[in-house]
Amino acid sequence: MTAFLPVRGPGDRLTRLFWQRPALLLGLMLAPPLLWLGLVYLGSLAALLVQSFYAIDEFSGLVVPEFTLKTYAELFRAQNLDILMRTLLMSASVTLGCAVLAFPIAWYAARHARGAWKAAFYLGVMLPLWSSYLVKVYAWKLILAKEGIIGWAAGATGTTPILEAVLAVPGIGGNSLSTSYIGTWMVFVYVWLPYMILPMQAALERVPASMLEASADLGATRGQTFRNVVLPLAMPGVIAGSIFTFSLTMGDYIIPQIIGTSARFIGQAVYQLQGTAGNLPLAAAFAVVPILVMLVYLALARRAGAFDAL
Amino acid sequence: MRFDRPSFGLKLAAIGGLAFLHLPILLIFLYAFTTEERTYAFPPPGLTTQWFAVAWNRADIWPPLYLSLRVAAISTALAMVLGTLVAGAMAQARFFGREQISLLIILPIALPGVITGMSLRSAFAIMEIPFSTWTIVLGHATFCIVIVYNNAVARLRRLSGAITEASADLGANAFQTFRHVLLPNLGSALLAGGMLAFALSFDEVIVTTFTAGQQSTLPIWMLNELVRPRQRPVTNVVAMVVFVVTFVPILLAYYLTRGGADTAGGGK
Numbered sequence: 001m002t003a004f005l006p007v008r009g010p011g012d013r014l015t016r017l018f019w020q021r022p023a024l025l026l027g028l029m030l031a032p033p034l035l036w037l038g039l040v041y042l043g044s045l046a047a048l049l050v051q052s053f054y055a056i057d058e059f060s061g062l063v064v065p066e067f068t069l070k071t072y073a074e075l076f077r078a079q080n081l082d083i084l085m086r087t088l089l090m091s092a093s094v095t096l097g098c099a100v101l102a103f104p105i106a107w108y109a110a111r112h113a114r115g116a117w118k119a120a121f122y123l124g125v126m127l128p129l130w131s132s133y134l135v136k137v138y139a140w141k142l143i144l145a146k147e148g149i150i151g152w153a154a155g156a157t158g159t160t161p162i163l164e165a166v167l168a169v170p171g172i173g174g175n176s177l178s179t180s181y182i183g184t185w186m187v188f189v190y191v192w193l194p195y196m197i198l199p200m201q202a203a204l205e206r207v208p209a210s211m212l213e214a215s216a217d218l219g220a221t222r223g224q225t226f227r228n229v230v231l232p233l234a235m236p237g238v239i240a241g242s243i244f245t246f247s248l249t250m251g252d253y254i255i256p257q258i259i260g261t262s263a264r265f266i267g268q269a270v271y272q273l274q275g276t277a278g279n280l281p282l283a284a285a286f287a288v289v290p291i292l293v294m295l296v297y298l299a300l301a302r303r304a305g306a307f308d309a310l
Numbered sequence: 311m312r313f314d315r316p317s318f319g320l321k322l323a324a325i326g327g328l329a330f331l332h333l334p335i336l337l338i339f340l341y342a343f344t345t346e347e348r349t350y351a352f353p354p355p356g357l358t359t360q361w362f363a364v365a366w367n368r369a370d371i372w373p374p375l376y377l378s379l380r381v382a383a384i385s386t387a388l389a390m391v392l393g394t395l396v397a398g399a400m401a402q403a404r405f406f407g408r409e410q411i412s413l414l415i416i417l418p419i420a421l422p423g424v425i426t427g428m429s430l431r432s433a434f435a436i437m438e439i440p441f442s443t444w445t446i447v448l449g450h451a452t453f454c455i456v457i458v459y460n461n462a463v464a465r466l467r468r469l470s471g472a473i474t475e476a477s478a479d480l481g482a483n484a485f486q487t488f489r490h491v492l493l494p495n496l497g498s499a500l501l502a503g504g505m506l507a508f509a510l511s512f513d514e515v516i517v518t519t520f521t522a523g524q525q526s527t528l529p530i531w532m533l534n535e536l537v538r539p540r541q542r543p544v545t546n547v548v549a550m551v552v553f554v555v556t557f558v559p560i561l562l563a564y565y566l567t568r569g570g571a572d573t574a575g576g577g578k
Contacts, residue, residue, distance in 0.1 A: 008483075015483035025484070026399055030411070033396040033455065037414050041452050044429035051432040063435075101327060108324030112316045121328070123564065128331040130506065130560045132513040134529050135549045138536060139334035142341055145350040149337065152352040193331065243420075251422015254515065258536050267424045271519065274431055287428040294421060 052284035063280055071281040075289070080269070084289060087266040090185065091249040095196075095242045097189040102196040102241065103234075109197075110204035125201075129194035137255055140187045144259060146176035174261060184260035188249050195248065196241035203237025204230075239301050246297060250290045266290060335553065342546035350542070361543040371531065371548060378528040381443060382511040385450035389507045392451070393458025394500060400459075401466035418453040426453065427520030434521070441523025449517040454507035461503030461567070462496060469495055498566040505559035505566075513556050528552060 007013055018025040054063050055070040074080060109121040128136070143149050154163040167173040167180060174180030207230060215225040253267025264272070266286055273283035316324075342361060344354035365371060396415060400408065418426055430449050439445065473495075477487040515529035522530060532552065535545040 011483045011485045015485070018484055022403070026403055026405065029395045029399040033392040033415075034411065036392055037418075037452065037455070040448055041418055041426075041429075042414070044426075044433040047433035047436050048425070048429040050436065101330075104320055104323035105327040108316060108320055112320075112324075119568075121324075124328045124331065126564065127557070127560060128335075130509060130556065131335065132529075132549070132552045132556050134513065134515055134532050134536075135338060135553050136334065138532070138545070138549055139338050141536065142337050142350045142352075143334060147349050147351045149352040190330070190334065193327075247420065247422050251424040252516070253424060254533065267422070267516075270424050270428050274428060274520070280432060280435055283428060284432055287425050290422050291425060 048284050048287060051280055052288050054281040054284075056279050056281055061278060071285045074282055075285055080286075083264050083266060083269050083286075086263060087250055088293070090181075090188070090265065091246045094185060094188040094192065094249045095245045097185065098193050098196040098245045099200075099238055099242065101189065101193055102200050106197050106200035106204055106237075110201045110207075111209075125194045125197050129198070133191065134254070136191055137187060137258055140183075140190065141178060141258055144176070144178035144183045144186070146178070148178075150177060178259050179261060181261060184256050187255050187259050188252070191255065192245040192248050195244035196238075199240035199244075200234060200237040203234045203240070207233045236304065239304050243294075243297065243301055247290070247294050250293065338546055338549050338553065342543055342550055344543055347542055361541075361547050364541065365544045365547040368544060371528075371544075374526045374528045374531040375551075377443065377446075377525060378512055381446050381450055381527060382508050384443075384447050385454050385511045386504050386508045388447070388451040389454030389458050390500060390504050393455045393503065393507075394462050394496070396455070397459045397462035397466055401463055402471075415456050415459055419456055423453075423514075423516035424520075427517040430517070431520040441521070441525060443525070445521045445523070446518055446525070446527070449521045450511040450514060453514075453517065454511055457507045457510060458500065458503035461499045461506070465496055465499035502563035502566040505563040509556040509559045513552060 007016070051063075052071060053067050053069070054065055055068045056062070057064050075084070105121075105125070109118070109125070113121045145151075151160075151163070154160045163177075166182065167175070167177065169182075172181040172185075174183070177183040177186070211229055211233075212225060215229045220228065251267050253265065253271045256265045257268055266289060270283045270286045273279045273286065277283075340354065341350065343357045343359065344351075345356035345358050346354060396411070400412065426449060430445070433439075434441070434445060469492075473491055474487055477491045482490065513529060515527075515533055518527055518530060519533070526534070528548065529552065532545060532548060535542075535548075539545065
């Protein structure tokens with residue numbers, strides 16, 4: 001084109017340069033975002049790793065910037081191992097709860113909702129996904145409080161003994177729902193549920209109706225079709241969703257702080273250690289654990305084909 | 311054996327599930343009008359609108375609100391520039407390291423927020439950077455890039471490469487093509503991405519607690535009220551404000567991009 005048109009200014013000259021060297025334009029476009037992500041994000045992750053190999057001086061309370069594995073060894077103390085196990089167990093049970101609750105919603109949205117209903121389902125899942133996290137947690141504080149709506153509803157329907165029996169279960173019960181593991185679990189499930197519904201729905205939408213019909217023609221019951229046809233085909237979606245629910249639960253420190261027992265989760269340990277305790281190295285070492293767990297999880301998910309469903 | 315008509319149980323479970331996602335938020339609204347300020351007694355013993363006036367006159371609410379708006383505006387602007395650039399590069403060419411770059415963009419929201427926050431906190435400690443508005447912005451812009459990127463890249467993928475070639479054939483230079491051809495086509499997707507990024511930043515609390523130091527954004531103010539409540543209904547009024555400030559851009563983003571394969575908000 002430059003053979004025919006006169007060069008009108010620096011814009012044209014640059015365009016000619018980009019035309020001759022496409023890599024230059026690509027480099028110019030990529031440089032600012034990559035510099036940002038590389039410096040700010042990867043740089044910080046590196047700082048986290050470095051910090052986790054430091055240790056705190058027990059007498060002065062100051063961070064000693066020398067390489068040591070002492071801080072990681074501290075992770076294996078009984079009380080810290082408890083925190084890790086508790087967090088992993090909670091993440092797993094939250095993921096399971098989300099999968100069970102999400103399935104009917106995703107199935108209905110994928111296979112039965114049409115037209116306006118389809119849009120309503122999409123918005124109905126997307127709005128809670130994006131709306132304020134803290135507002136949602138706060139709403140549950142209102143709901144689960146001893147004098148709150150659940151206690152009131154139980155009293156009004158005469159089911160208070162059932163509620164008390166549930167709260168009396170050793171290990172997961174407590175004084176009220178807002179101070180028990182059950183409460184923490186409920187809020188986690190509620191807050192992360194949309195993250196499970198969306199990939200599950202995407203996976204279910206790809207299940208061909210002809211397969212369900214074929215299964216029925218071959219004499220399978222609903223249950224058999226579900227187990228042998230639907231579930232294997234929906235699995236990549238479930239795993240994709242579980243990446244979010246698992247990872248988000250593992251790193252959260254606000255929900256267990258506001259609703260639950262005084263026992264700590266990884267996120268809380270990180271937050272308290274870097275704040276009031278001033279033990280940055282141990283906080284960093286705690287934060288490395290979810291990274292490692294997620295790396296393993298992602299590798300397994302990749303093998304199960306979950307990334308095609310994202 | 312029919313799969314074309316949902317059973318009553320399925321319908322109930324699906325609609326019940328959707329209701330479960332929305333009803334708790336309505337309670338926040340109800341409790342903003344309660345006359346009981348010490349407990350969360352249900353049903354509220356009486357209704358009043360006085361808490362809106364009380365909240366308006368509380369001096370400790372305004373500075374966090376301004377800080378949150380400022381951080382969200384700066385982070386969104388930064389994320390829009392960086393996200394659009396990287397989307398443009400990723401859409402136009404296949405090159406070495408493309409996969410790694412796409413992983414790098416997603417990482418800040420794929421890893422738990424506590425890790426992003428703790429990483430930034432470690433970096434600030436090692437480099438001895440004091441906390442400021444900008445330390446908050448550093449974190450927010452980082453996880454907002456992916457939101458803008460997702461929206462822009464979905465639109466670019468749908469756009470035919472032929473239109474930029476046609477523009478060049480007609481004598482436009484690269485900047486004119488961007489201004490008159492690409493931007494009008496990308497506009498609504500970028501706006502949607504920007505709005506989602508704004509909503510995400512305005513509401514973010516996990517990363518912020520690590521990068522704010524003594525400063526208080528509106529979500530941090532709310533968090534403090536949750537831990538040590540005083541005048542509980544005032545917190546509800548603020549929660550309503552936070553809800554509306556995030557809800558409106560999300561709804562707008564949906565309407566800007568609905569009906570396409572790239573509807574905004576499919577992933578967070």
